[in-house]
Amino acid sequence: MYFSLSRLVSLDVKWADLFDTSNPTFFDQHHNPYYELIVIADGTVHLEVSESRHTLQTGESLLLMPWEVHRGWNAQERQGQFFWVQFSCNPDLQEFVLERASQLHIAHAERTELRTTEVHREDLLVLPRRQQSLQRYKLLGLFEQLVQTMKQSKDYFRFHATLLLGEILLLMAGDFLEQRQLGAASPASYLTFRALADHLNNFYESDVSKETLERVLERKYEYLCQVFKKYTGTTIHHYVHQLKIQRAKHLLEQTAKSVKEIAEEVGYPDPFYFSRIFKKLVGVAPQHYRNSKP
DNA sequence: CACTAAATGATTCTCCAACA
């Protein structure tokens, strides 16, 4: 079973601690209103979670859903210690159906965020319900820090705890990716795409013609379009317009420059054309946009 | 998989005029 976590999530650590299974309450029923992540710190832990019984070794992790009932079992065997953290998460974790291994690849590299203000897609972290970490000491180290942080309750400890939890989740998701032997090498086309996007980001107001792009990147334009579309879902010039308009909006709000000057500055020699594009992308004409802002 | 050539359809861009 797998879960996906949105990149745009807000996390909140509720509590974290180290639990020793010699504590007699280990065999009582436990449940809580939050997500709970358990990582075995030492020894073996026998844990029963809603009817299914797990035997977890050091470094293994188990992700519990809110209100999921869990308790220890197998009282005969000696058991160890585990870290746990309870957290809330918005949006919630989604159950993730992993049909093909390639889905992970898509989550990892297929679409990329550009430098515009709009969010084109959410990258999802994929977290397995149960997993043995490849970097168990790093994981346990992070947990140790998390528990310390929550105990000290000073400075920005809640903020720090959130970052630590994020790092823990990222580490686990990264491990999972690696275990799938995916996400290792970036394809060459991705590097081409990066170079292209960098060029657009830097020169969008001056020179992004077909010829220049071919010359700078030493690839045929047809290919560049193909690659750009593949990673972003949009076209080169649509992206350039977005960059220009984004800057124009800023200039309209923050300066007293005329529309004509702004058009010139962001890369539209023809102010008539600038107006038209602005209207198309923003919904209102430049001057109206400026007037509507306080 | 990375890339090119060629063909074709799509859109963007320029320039002009009319109007608020």
Place this chain on the structure above:
DNA sequence: TGTTGGAGAATCATTTAGTG
């Protein structure tokens, strides 16, 4: 000063077929 619209030319985007 700024917005909107049209017409035609210039560019751009996409597809298909093909190479190593």
